[in-house]
Amino acid sequence: xxxxxxxxxxxxxxxxxxxxxxxxxxxxxxxxxxxxxxxxxxxxxxxxxxxxxxxxxxxxxxxxxxxxxxxxxxxxxxxxxxxxxxxxxxxxxxxxxxxxxxxxxxxxxxxxxxxxxxxxxxxxxxxxxxxxxxxxxxxxxxxxxxxxxxxxxxxxxxxxxxxxxxxxxxxxxxxxxxxxxxxxxxxxxxxxxxxxxxxxxxxxxxxxxxx
Numbered sequence: 001x002x003x004x005x006x007x008x009x010x011x012x013x014x015x016x017x018x019x020x021x022x023x024x025x026x027x028x029x030x031x032x033x034x035x036x037x038x039x040x041x042x043x044x045x046x047x048x049x050x051x052x053x054x055x056x057x058x059x060x061x062x063x064x065x066x067x068x069x070x071x072x073x074x075x076x077x078x079x080x081x082x083x084x085x086x087x088x089x090x091x092x093x094x095x096x097x098x099x100x101x102x103x104x105x106x107x108x109x110x111x112x113x114x115x116x117x118x119x120x121x122x123x124x125x126x127x128x129x130x131x132x133x134x135x136x137x138x139x140x141x142x143x144x145x146x147x148x149x150x151x152x153x154x155x156x157x158x159x160x161x162x163x164x165x166x167x168x169x170x171x172x173x174x175x176x177x178x179x180x181x182x183x184x185x186x187x188x189x190x191x192x193x194x195x196x197x198x199x200x201x202x203x204x205x206x207x208x209x210x211x
Contacts, residue, residue, distance in 0.1 A: 001092045002047050004100030004142075004149020006176045008036045008088040010048075015081060018068060025070040026081060027056075032063045032088065040065065045091040045105070049177070050147030050188040051077050052091075052105025078110045078186035079146070085177045087147040100149025101142040102193045109133050111145075113185040114163060123168040125150075125181070129189055134162035135199060136191035144190035148176050 014029040030048065037060050040046070044055045046065070053067035074081055092098075115126035127145065129137060134157055137143065141152050143164065150172075154165035173179045181187065 002052070002089050002103040002105050002147070003092055003096070003098055004050075004089070004103045004144045004147065006087045006089055006148055008033045009085055009175075009177050010036075010088045011085050012080070012083050013064070015083065023071060025068060025074060027066055027068050028053075028080065029064055029066050030086070030088070032065070034063060036088070037063055037065060040090070047087075047089040047091075047103075047105045047147050049077070049079050049086045050103070050105065050144050050190055051080060051107050076110075077107050077188050079188070085180060087177045089147055101144075103144050103147075103149065103190060104193060106190060107188045108136075108191050108196075109189050111161075111187050111189045113181050113183055113187060116181050116183060116185075119167075121170060123170075123173055125166045125168055125178070127164050127166070127187060127189070128158070128160070129162045129164055131161045133189065133191055136195040137162050137164055138195075141195065142192045144188075146176075146178060146187050148172065148178060 010030045010032045012028050013031045016027045018024045018027055042055055042058055045052050055065045056068050057066040109130040111127040111129045114128050117124055137152060137155050139152055139155050143150055143152055150166045152164050153167050156163040
């Protein structure tokens with residue numbers, strides 16, 4: 001589990017194929033800020049742009065670690081197959097502060113940025129989310145964008161999806177990899193965990209159990 005509070009900005013420095021065919025995934029090498037990996041061990045979970053991955057090798061001296069990402073995961077996420085900066089969050093410990101909201105690290109869909117502009121002292125981030133996620137999105141509800149826990153300010157249902165508006169304070173822009181976004185950027189989205197379970201309960205409430 002995670003909270004959507006970014007603990008570091010890393011950089012994907014190498015992307016290597018795990019095999020020769022299209023059915024093979026990739027091995028990513030991520031370089032981290034100084035001391036970031038001092039309390040990390042092999043097998044630990046770290047979210048990369050909101051996608052939970054397992055540390056498969058560790059080089060603490062050079063502040064680098066690797067993850068192996070499958071073709072399936074690559075097809076369901078954005079920004080993990082190319083070089084560049086990414087948001088990092090270590091898995092939640094039992095005694096950690098829950099500063100954001102409960103995040104599973106499982107990407108529910110990929111959205112497209114439709115607007116990212118400064119508005120006063122803040123920034124407006126607008127994202128077109130897939131139509132399949134529309135029923136989970138609500139004004140003042142939570143959403144995770146590239147691993148960052150954010151609050152939805154406005155929801156507009158459209159024929160091809162759901163347009164959501166989010167206000168970003170300068171601290172969030174400066175201390176996450178969201179500042180590299182631009183119009184048409186693809187982002188990883190995770191809906192609120194509670195909304196997912198509520199929808200499941202409502203959809204099955206009228207079902208009759210099989211004897």
